[in-house]
Amino acid sequence: MGADGNFKACKNKPVHLPFRPFFLVAVVDAVLGGSGWLQSAFGLRAFGPTGLSAGDWHRDMLLFGMVPAVLTGFLLTALPRWTGHRAVSSHTTYLLILLWACGRVAFLQRLPSLGLAFSAIWVLALLLIAAKAVIASRDRRNFKILLLLVVFCGSNGLVAAPYQVELALRLALVSIIGLVVIIGGRVVPALTIAYVESAGGQIVLSRSVSRERAAALMTICALCSWVVAPAAQLTGIACVLAAFTQAMRAAQWKGWRSLSSSTVLGLHIGYGWIVVGFASLAVHIFAPAMLGQATAVHAWTIGAIGTMALAIMASMIRKHSRLAFMPSRPATGALAAMTTCSLSRQLIEALPGYFGVLASLSGALWIVAFALFMMAYVRALFLVSEK
Incomplete structure (x- = not known):
């Protein structure tokens, strides 16, 4: 029984389950983001080798790291059941994980804007995958999910720019709460x-x-x-x-x-x-x-x-x-x-x-x-x- 609303277990049918790598990635980013939180609590201004302020590191790892990972794992697993569209391939999953890894490397190389840009590309890819499934199935009920993903992707890009950061952060939070x-x-x-x-x-x-x-x-x-x-x-x-x-x-x-x-x-x-x-x-x-x-x-x-x-x-x-x-x-x-x-x-x-x-x-x-x-x-x- 699970979060996608379908409570019948699949029997004797091996399947690709996208949530597994993305939920693992979500835990990694959650722990990394929490570490930045501890840094700021003790008055340390920068987080490790990234050069970011502890607050920015905390924000970026959780809002633009953990959250997209949970959304990606959930939606890629649930949308095929919601829309009747075929599930994504393992190759697509690996490419999305690669975008996450590129983002983390960019942060470690003291390139936070590039790291956020990779996150925006990742969310954009998720949006396109979801849009393909929703539009192909003419599933109007899920159009609002696509709209909120558009807002979240745009807010990610604005923070990466950076342009109107406070407005972008409110847009990001609003889109996530809406989801x-x-x-x-x-x-x-x-x-x-x-x-x-x-x-x-x-x-x-x-x-x-x-x-x-x-x-x-x-x-x-x-x-x-x-x-x-x-x-x-x-x-x-x-x-x-x-x-x-x-x-x-x-x-x-x-x-x-x-x-x-x-x-x-x-x-x-x-x-x-x-x-x-x-x-x-x-x-x-x-x-x-x-x-x-x-x-x-x-x-x-x-x-x-x-x-x-x-x-x-x-x-x-x-x-x-x-x-x-x-x-x-x-x-x-x-x-x-x-x-x-x-x-x-x-x-x-x-x-x-x-x-x-x-x-x-x-x-x-x-x-x-x-x-x-x-x-x-x-x-x-x-x-x-x-x-």
Whole structure:
């Protein structure tokens, strides 16, 4: 059972599974990015041999490294099932991995703009592959995924230029949150139903069309307003409405029914951080002295993106490894570490005297979360094929 919504296991059919190398790459970039976080916590300005500031290294490895890797692994595996289009070849997967490797070499050679350019080419290649599958199948439902990939690719290019970096970073974050909202809206309820039924229970999710449309409209308004006018009062109002409608949407999925499954619970928690991010952003806009924008941004980047990345990768690995909803202490520990990591980062502005302690704790817990994830799924990720 897995994140792509198809819960029937393939039997006696070897397949190429693109998620395996990309999820491994995602873990590598997550750990490297977390290391930059620790550097900044201890007041070190540059990260290792790259010459980048610790903050820029942290940003580039996570936003333009880990995130594209998770997206690539997930979409290349899920899109063939969603669209009915044939899966990508192993040669395509290897070429995309080569682009990632070229980017890392460029960073080590103190050429961060070139490294970001390779990342932009990588996302562009993913966009073209996805567009081919979606257009060939006339799958209108996934056009919005293509649009968000276009925005993310463009933001990557702007940062590489560099041109209007702050605007580009907002565009990147908005596109990723948009993808999390869309994919989460498919994955979270589907896996919740599957888990409850696998445990012998029954569940009916009454999903209101009006609530779904209201959440989509308010989220689009809030994200677009934040990109264009991040401090405007109208943006704050839109964020309040987005937080409320997204909370109403998530409540329909009955997350309390999945308390005994760390993977499914992680999806609900990760999606909940989207609501927290919108609410925090509204507080920042209306009372900037009370809460900084960084707190809201990290509710999205650590809480929503970090937690959802772990949970979605875990669910896809479990499906193709036939692990279903088997309990795993390392997987549960990874979720606990990521949640504590996010909470620690949220406390930094409330307890400025403990900045170093809380920042280093968050960085360490981020790395621990991905280390535990690898401990749980390393065998499944290194398998060559499913039989």
